[in-house]
């Protein structure tokens with residue numbers, strides 16, 4: 001299975017990637033919303049899940065999520081938000097837009113692994 | 121109260137000026153740079169410019185570093201007739217550059233001003249400072265398993281940065297202001313390595329810049345959650361990274377800038393906040 | 407020295423000359439200088455000072471610096487080298503030897519016959535400093551020119567439009583620029599770039615394309631590539647740079663903010679001119695500016711401190727006698743205004759007394775429209791007092807904002823101030839510095855009179871030895887002349903302040919404080935209606951009478967003035983009611 005990790009922070013992408021290493025999934029990194037679409041194009045949409053940051057330059061994670069849900073090809077890919085946006089109303093906005101899960105930063109490694117396991 | 125002033129390699133004219141106004145309550149210790157051991161209980165550091173001191177800027181930088189982000193004024197006395205810009209001294213970490221030719225009354229008042237003790241936060245300032253303190257400790261504990269203790273807070277009206285790498289984030293929408301975190305290189309490297317679960321030598325400048333930005337992002341993000349429904353609630357923007365030391369990022373007469381000093385083992389870092397509450401915001405408890 | 411510059415010229419160098427440090431700095435900013443040859447004595451500073459200065463300037467420290475000193479007065483080579491000099495040449499010296507030593511550091515360009523290097527100006531026959539610049543051919547010269555131009559084009563960048571950090575353009579194209587700066591970020595983030603044009607400061611918007619830095623924690627050579635959004639400002643800026651590259655001239659170093667001429671700024675401030683010593687030659691001005699900077703630095707040192715029971719929270723402004731801060735009283739738990747005496751005045755007993763006297767005056771004036779005083783204190787030789795804090799704006803700020811003060815509200819302010827000043831005059835006190843900046847209006851719309859810093863009692867006023875005290879825009883003729891003063895001087899200044907408030911113009915304007923002062927003495931006042939037709943003749947007349955040149959021709963006391971103003975107000979209020987209009991003081995005649 002392939003998974004996209006979208007976050008503008010390379011450190012954060014690597015942290016998430018490290019946590020997933022034991023699961024043997026193929027990781028694709030994306031630094032922005034635009035890159036998510038580029039990577040989906042390259043991989044023909046065959047992606048099992050997208051871990052999505054909210055605050056990214058250019059297209060934000062939320063905008064990207066909304067566009068994905070509107071897109072016939074990609075609307076069924078589960079999107080899991082991982083973000084510092086942590087207020088309740090932010091979480092519900094993302095949920096309403098179609099996010100399947102939500103993890104707020106900061107998180108411990110255990111919390112991350114638990115989140116990953118419960119969502120894929 | 122700390123009443124020790126250290127005069128480093130100062131000539132008799134400077135020492136005389138200091139003795140003239142300091143009185144009995146304050147002890148003046150005259151030292152040479154290489155004999156400085158401890159800045160802990162020091163109220164003020166005095167240096168003197170001179171022809172034979174090519175290392176003065178380097179000394180200022182070292183002293184500023186040794187102050188561990190605390191608000192210890194470093195005053196440079198100039199004795200040379202012709203003066204270039206005082207900018208290099210300020211950039212290196214000096215608080216004030218005074219000329220021996222300046223009116224004695226001015227010298228006395230400026231030094232007196234710097235000797236007055238720092239104030240503690242106002243009640244309304246405590247409201248937001250407490251949250252930032254709590255969340256700074258929590259974020260570093262969570263992501264890097266780092267135990268961090270809050271040391272002290274003081275206020276400034278310049279947004280100055282002395283450190284190697286800083287993450288800066290603008291606070292907008294509702295309350296407005298700026299949040300910054302500043303590290304010296306070794307601590308930043310340690311923290312990012314621990315965050316990523318790898319060795320420190322694998323951490324390069326790019327990762328440090330990136331990681332410091334992400335840390336300030338997380339501190340801002342968790343803190344704004346605490347302020348939901350209050351005038352201090354804000355939104356965060358994308359972080360910037362400032363490299364190097366001695367930057368003066370802005371000046372605010374109206375809103376003081378709170379400088380929070382933290383310690384992690386034997387290393388220190390600072391969080392700076394300038395936060396103007398939303399004038400139309402709901403008050404605490406509605 | 408002419409021989410040296412001529413001989414270097416013959417060896418293929420092009421040479422700029424300068425007599426003093428200023429000349430050196432201006433050449434450095436307008437030309438590509440590759441090497442500096444300097445005597446140990448310039449006409450303003452010593453060669454060592456210049457060297458020291460340049461070596462501390464990050465943009466110039468790399469330019470090789472050669473001392474060239476006369477045999478009989480060599481100075482110290484050791485000191486020169488220690489400060490960063492590259493070589494130390496003693497003359498007289500054979501031109502060939504000189505060229506060889508310079509050539510070691512900075513080889514001459516190949517001689518090109520088609521190229522006529524610029525001739526050194528034959529008028530300048532003696533020069534203490536010589537700078538060698540090298541030009542090979544047209545193209546290289548253009549590149550060098552470009553590099554020189556870019557080197558001085560300082561800009562500022564910001565993410566939020568509030569905090570700005572300096573940057574330097576390293577390269578520029580129609581698409582954007584590469585900026586050397588300490589503020590990095592991430593590709594894609596948006597930012598603002600503040601550039602300087604002859605017409606003023608422009609802000610263009612862009613986004614980071616790429617970031618470069620050495621693998622070090624220092625800002626050396628760090629920078630960002632920024633793509634700039636197309637905008638009229640950006641097109642203007644590109645044009646501006648292009649025109650300078652073509653002309654081959656360099657623009658003046660961009661200014662940061664355009665400030666009002668110093669003299670006019672002074673006209674808004676309170677003057678302290680001592681009679682017999684009011685010549686303001688350049689040196690005096692420089693001293694004053696330096697004093698102001700020291701004063702400001704003193705005030706800065708107090709921010710974030712605690713004076714006895716008072717926390718110093720933020721800086722509000724500088725007044726006639728000292729700096730004013732917002733403070734917090736930890737004992738009584740309330741916000742206060744802290745007034746701290748300026749160092750210049752603190753050093754003189756006369757002014758310390760005056761400062762304490764101000765506190766005493768205010769404490770006598772128990773009136774709801776006069777800011778009251780709470781405490782006077784002295785900590786670490788810093789004299790200060792705590793007084794009522796007024797949350798609001800001064801009338802000066804309202805005027806600046808363009809608030810329409812020619813309204814019933816404005817008239818109300820005037821009446822209230824007159825009533826407060828009535829009490830002041832009964833105590834035989836003259837404020838002496840009435841001006842819009844000293845009339846505060848708080849958030850409940852209540853007017854408060856502040857700053858009795860230069861107030862005196864009438865009997866002292868008769869001696870009046872201090873010379874001119876007051877703000878040029880609002881000062882009374884008798885104050886300017888140093889004549890005995892009484893409360894009618896305050897009536898004049900109050901009239902002038904409300905002239906400004908009602909019309910939006912100060913009664914007399916000019917390019918300098920002196921000019922304004924002369925007009926107070928000699929020029930007839932322009933009727934208010936000429937400046938603002940919305941003001942009724944009757945109200946205009948009141949202000950004009952307040953501002954009569956002769957105190958005897960003004961209102962003689964506040965009671966008469968208040969009575970008249972109140973009747974005007976009730977008329978205006980009636981009219982407003984009928985017409986349901988916002989307020990026009992002037993009652994228009996009905997067209998018949």
Ligand SMILES: [Mg+2]
Pocket residue numbers: 007008009053054055056337
């Ligand atoms: Mg992010």
